[in-house]
Amino acid sequence: MSAALENLKADWDLVVIGGGITGAGIFRETVRMGLSVLLVEQQDFAWGTSSRSSKLVHGGLRYLKEGRIFLTRDAVRERERLLAEAPGLVELLGFLVPIYKGRGPGKWTLEAGLSLYDLIAKKRQHKYYDAEKLAALEPHLNQKGLVGGFHFFDAQVDDARLVLRLIFEAEAAGGCALNYTAAKTIHRNDSGEVEGVTLEDSETHESRFVSTGVVINATGCWAEHFHPSPDPKVHLRPLRGSHLIFSRKTLPVGHAVSFVHPVDERAIFLVERAIFLVPWEGAVIVGTTDLDYREDLSREPAISADEVNYLMTGLQTLFPSLDISEKDCISAISGIRPVLSKGGNRSPSEESREHVVWKDKGLLTITGGKLTTFRKLAMDAIKAAMEFLPDTGADRPPEPVFPTLSELREESVELSTEARRLFGRYGAGANLLISSAGTESLKPIPGTHTLWAELPYAAGHEQVRHLDDLLLRRVRIGLLVPDGAREYLPRIKKICRPVLPWNRRKWKREIDRYMDIRQRAYSLPSTETEPERFKFLPGWMRAPIRRVFH
Numbered sequence: 001m002s003a004a005l006e007n008l009k010a011d012w013d014l015v016v017i018g019g020g021i022t023g024a025g026i027f028r029e030t031v032r033m034g035l036s037v038l039l040v041e042q043q044d045f046a047w048g049t050s051s052r053s054s055k056l057v058h059g060g061l062r063y064l065k066e067g068r069i070f071l072t073r074d075a076v077r078e079r080e081r082l083l084a085e086a087p088g089l090v091e092l093l094g095f096l097v098p099i100y101k102g103r104g105p106g107k108w109t110l111e112a113g114l115s116l117y118d119l120i121a122k123k124r125q126h127k128y129y130d131a132e133k134l135a136a137l138e139p140h141l142n143q144k145g146l147v148g149g150f151h152f153f154d155a156q157v158d159d160a161r162l163v164l165r166l167i168f169e170a171e172a173a174g175g176c177a178l179n180y181t182a183a184k185t186i187h188r189n190d191s192g193e194v195e196g197v198t199l200e201d202s203e204t205h206e207s208r209f210v211s212t213g214v215v216i217n218a219t220g221c222w223a224e225h226f227h228p229s230p231d232p233k234v235h236l237r238p239l240r241g242s243h244l245i246f247s248r249k250t251l252p253v254g255h256a257v258s259f260v261h262p263v264d265e266r267a268i269f270l271v272e273r274a275i276f277l278v279p280w281e282g283a284v285i286v287g288t289t290d291l292d293y294r295e296d297l298s299r300e301p302a303i304s305a306d307e308v309n310y311l312m313t314g315l316q317t318l319f320p321s322l323d324i325s326e327k328d329c330i331s332a333i334s335g336i337r338p339v340l341s342k343g344g345n346r347s348p349s350e351e352s353r354e355h356v357v358w359k360d361k362g363l364l365t366i367t368g369g370k371l372t373t374f375r376k377l378a379m380d381a382i383k384a385a386m387e388f389l390p391d392t393g394a395d396r397p398p399e400p401v402f403p404t405l406s407e408l409r410e411e412s413v414e415l416s417t418e419a420r421r422l423f424g425r426y427g428a429g430a431n432l433l434i435s436s437a438g439t440e441s442l443k444p445i446p447g448t449h450t451l452w453a454e455l456p457y458a459a460g461h462e463q464v465r466h467l468d469d470l471l472l473r474r475v476r477i478g479l480l481v482p483d484g485a486r487e488y489l490p491r492i493k494k495i496c497r498p499v500l501p502w503n504r505r506k507w508k509r510e511i512d513r514y515m516d517i518r519q520r521a522y523s524l525p526s527t528e529t530e531p532e533r534f535k536f537l538p539g540w541m542r543a544p545i546r547r548v549f550h
C-alpha cells in the first residue's frame with residue numbers, strides 16, 4: 001500500500017471522489033470553509049476530461065443561439081472573475097469570426113449575439129472588420145467569398161494546471177488529495193446514511209476504509225456508476241471531442257479563429273457546426289468534434305481517422321495557401337464530455353451543457369457543466385451538501401478563490417511575462433521554482449513556453465508517479481513537441497533524476513509506458529489500411545468510404 005494511503009487519517013468531514021476540475025473546485029472551496037476534506041482520483045489528477053478540453057474559458061457564443069442564456073451568463077461572469085483572479089493562468093484571447101457569402105450566420109445575427117455577450121460582461125469588446133481589414137489581420141485566411149468578420153474576446157487556460165493549482169493550494173491549506181486511489185464502495189448504515197468509503201490503490205490494489213458522513217461524487221462521465229440518475233429520462237451521454245495540434249510555424253496565426261465547417265457533415269453531425277483554431281503555449285489547437293462514445297471509459301480516448309479528416313478539411317479550406325497536411329500535425333487530444341441527455345433524436349452538439357446535482361442522503365453527485373463554470377458547480381454541490389456537513393461557521397467560502405499575485409510573490413521575485421506565467425500555473429510554488437533554477441533552466445523548451453525549470457520542480461513537488469503525469473499534465477510538452485519530446489528525454493532524465501527516486505530499470509519502464517500512451521492516445525491513427533485506389537479523393541469524401549472498409 002502507498003505510504004500516503006497507509007498513513008491516512010481515519011475520519012473525514014467530506015470525501016470528494018474525482019480529481020478533475022469539478023472535484024478540484026469542490027475540494028478547494030470546502031477546505032477554505034474549514035472542513036477536513038479528502039479527495040481521491042483513480043488515475044492522475046486531471047487525467048480525465050479536464051486535461052483534454054479546448055482550453056477555453058468562455059461564455060459559449062453558441063449557447064446564446066440555442067437560447068441557453070443563463071448558461072452563457074454564468075460562464076461569462078466566471079470568465080471575468082478568473083481573468084481578474086488568475087493572471088498568468090487564465091489570459092485574454094482575441095477571436096476572429098470570418099463571414100463567408102452563403103455560409104454560416106450572417107453579419108447581423110453575429111452582431112446581435114456578440115452585443116448580448118458584451119452586455120453580460122458589461123463591456124463592449126467586439127468590432128466588425130470588412131474583408132480587406134480582416135485579411136490584413138490574418139493574411140492566410142481564405143479570401144474567396146470573404147465578406148468581412150468580427151473580432152471579439154474570450155479567454156484561455158491550461159486546463160490541467162488549473163486543476164492542479166486548485167488541488168495543491170487546497171493541500172497547502174490542510175486538505176489531502178491522493179492520485180492513483182480509487183473509491184470502490186460507498187458504505188451506508190441501516191437508515192441509508194453514508195458512513196464511509198473503501199479506497200483502493202489503483203496499482204497495488206490494496207485497500208482501506210475511511211469514515212465520513214458525506215461523499216461528493218464528482219466523477220464526470222463515471223457519475224452514474226455510484227449514483228444512477230434519479231430521473232429515468234435523463235442519463236449521461238458520453239460524447240467524444242477531439243483536437244489536432246500544429247506548430248505555430250506550420251499554422252502562423254495571430255488570433256484564435258472560429259468558423260462554420262465548410263463541408264455539410266449533416267450525415268455525421270446532423271447540424272451545421274463551428275470549429276476553431278486557437279494559439280496555445282507556442283502551438284495551435286484545432287478542434288473540435290462531437291460524437292457518441294461507447295468505448296471503455298477506463299482507456300484513454302483517441303482521435304479517429306474520420307475526425308482527422310473532418311478537422312483537416314476545415315483547416316485546409318480556411319487556410320488553402322498554407323498547404324497543411326496531416327503529416328504536419330504534432331499530436332492529437334481526445335476527451336469525453338459528460339453530457340446529460342433526455343434521449344430522443346438530438347445530435348451530440350444539440351445536447352445541453354448544463355450541470356445537475358443529485359442528492360441521496362449524504363451522497364451528492366454533480367456532473368455535466370463546463371470547465372469555465374467550475375466554481376458555480378462547486379457552490380451548487382456545497383449548497384446541496386450543507387445539511388450533512390458539520391457547521392464550521394462559514395456557509396460559503398470567502399472571495400476570491402485564488403490569492404492575488406502580490407500575496408503569492410516573495411519580495412525578491414521580479415514579475416516578467418515568464419514569471420507571471422509561472423505564478424499563474426504554480427501559485428506560491430513559483431517562488432521556489434524560480435529561486436532554485438539556474439539561468440539556463442529558465443529558458444523555454446524550443447517551440448513551447450514551458451521552461452526547463454518547471455520539470456524538476458513539478459517532478460519533486462507535485463505527486464508525480466509516472467513520466468506521463470509529468471509530460472502530459474504537470475507540463476504539456478508531450479503534446480507540444482513532435483514525437484512526444486522524445487529527443488529531450490535524455491535531458492529530462494538528467495534534470496529530474498535527483499528528485500525522482502527511480503533506478504535505471506524504472507526509468508526505462510517509465511519511458512516505454514509514456515511513449516506507448518503517447519502513441520495510442522495522443523497521435524494520429526494509422527491510415528495504412530485505407531484502399532490505395534481512394535487516396536486521390538479529398539479527406540471528407542474518403543471518410544464514409546473508410547467506414548465501409550473498416
Ligand SMILES: Cc1cc2nc3c(=O)[nH]c(=O)nc-3n(C[C@H](O)[C@H](O)[C@H](O)COP(=O)(O)OP(=O)(O)OC[C@H]3O[C@@H](n4cnc5c(N)ncnc54)[C@H](O)[C@@H]3O)c2cc1C
Binds near residue numbers: 369
Ligand atoms: C473535447 C472537449 C472540449 C472541451 N472544451 C471546453 C472548453 O474549452 N471550456 C470549457 O469550459 N469546458 C470545455 N469542455 C468541458 C470540460 O472539459 C468538462 O466539463 C470538464 O473537464 C469535466 O470535468 P469533471 O471534473 O466533471 O470530469 P473529469 O475531468 O473527467 O474528472 C472526473 C475524474 O473522476 C475520476 N474518477 C472516476 N471514477 C472514480 C473513482 N471510482 N474513484 C476515484 N476517481 C474516479 C476520473 O478518473 C476522472 O479523472 C470540453 C470537453 C471536451 C470533451
